[in-house]
Amino acid sequence: MRKILLVDNGSLRPQATLNLRRLADALSQARGEAVEAASLLHSYKIPPEQLDGRKAVSLGPLAEQAAAQGITELVIVPFFFGPSQALTRYLPERLAEVQASHPQLSIKVALPLVDTLAPLDLRLAQLLADNVRERMPGLARPKVVLVDHGSPIPEVTAVRNYLAGQLSVLLAGEVDCVTFASMERRDGDAYRFNEPLLEDLLAAPTMTQGDVILAMLFLSPGRHAGEGGDIAEICERAMAKTSGLNVTTTRLVGEHDGIMEILATRLQQGLAGEPLLLEMPASGAPT
Numbered sequence: 001m002r003k004i005l006l007v008d009n010g011s012l013r014p015q016a017t018l019n020l021r022r023l024a025d026a027l028s029q030a031r032g033e034a035v036e037a038a039s040l041l042h043s044y045k046i047p048p049e050q051l052d053g054r055k056a057v058s059l060g061p062l063a064e065q066a067a068a069q070g071i072t073e074l075v076i077v078p079f080f081f082g083p084s085q086a087l088t089r090y091l092p093e094r095l096a097e098v099q100a101s102h103p104q105l106s107i108k109v110a111l112p113l114v115d116t117l118a119p120l121d122l123r124l125a126q127l128l129a130d131n132v133r134e135r136m137p138g139l140a141r142p143k144v145v146l147v148d149h150g151s152p153i154p155e156v157t158a159v160r161n162y163l164a165g166q167l168s169v170l171l172a173g174e175v176d177c178v179t180f181a182s183m184e185r186r187d188g189d190a191y192r193f194n195e196p197l198l199e200d201l202l203a204a205p206t207m208t209q210g211d212v213i214l215a216m217l218f219l220s221p222g223r224h225a226g227e228g229g230d231i232a233e234i235c236e237r238a239m240a241k242t243s244g245l246n247v248t249t250t251r252l253v254g255e256h257d258g259i260m261e262i263l264a265t266r267l268q269q270g271l272a273g274e275p276l277l278l279e280m281p282a283s284g285a286p287t
Helices: 014-031 059-068 085-101 123-134 154-170 189-194 198-203 230-241 259-272
Strands: 002-008 035-039 073-078 106-110 143-148 177-182 210-216 245-249 276-280
Touching (some): 002 059, 014 035, 014 259, 035 059, 073 085, 106 259, 143 154, 143 198, 154 177, 154 189, 177 198, 198 230, 210 230, 230 245
Parallel strands (some): 002 035, 210 245
């Protein structure tokens, strides 16, 4: 028996869980096989009444419950842009705990949304370009900033910069420039690869006059990218300091219908067993 999970990092904002469920339901319909939404952390704390009466579930307990009920194959589709520590450290450790009690369980984890080592795939960059073009009417050759949260992992920041390069090509001739920024970063020189910070970039002389579109490299609404979130506050402060600056934000990546095609590809790869981010074969019969 097989179980398929669409997994995000988790958020305390109900909108993130509701969006993950929406996408899991759409994948279920497209595949003709049930896909369930689960989070690694945080979301289980959301009151069920904010989630249409259905409590959010965490990956670990859900995987343990599934294995106890006879599931022998777990296929996980990560709702992540790149190889964050949540996928490369926390997830394997938590899944190893599940397998220790249920050695009959085999686990396959598909690749995240972007694989910089794979053959060229412009789908996510095209999605970002669509979101930018939605905000362009009435603006005169805006500058575009691809902004993400910021990561302690260089490989995750490299994914953002990789997408910024693709986006620059797709929007050539339509915008003044395409660059990138992090919402925040950890202190210390070891994390300078996150530079520039969005707040500093918006204060730079080259950015303080005219229209700027923030291409939001976020998957679901939450504390950072949701209404009244950290990104909105940074933009409001920047525009209050400089009267000639007009900043507009795009939709989030996970709110664009095009994300479904990428998720469907990752699911198919997970079911086929290649390419994978992680494979943990079953090690024995049930204890």
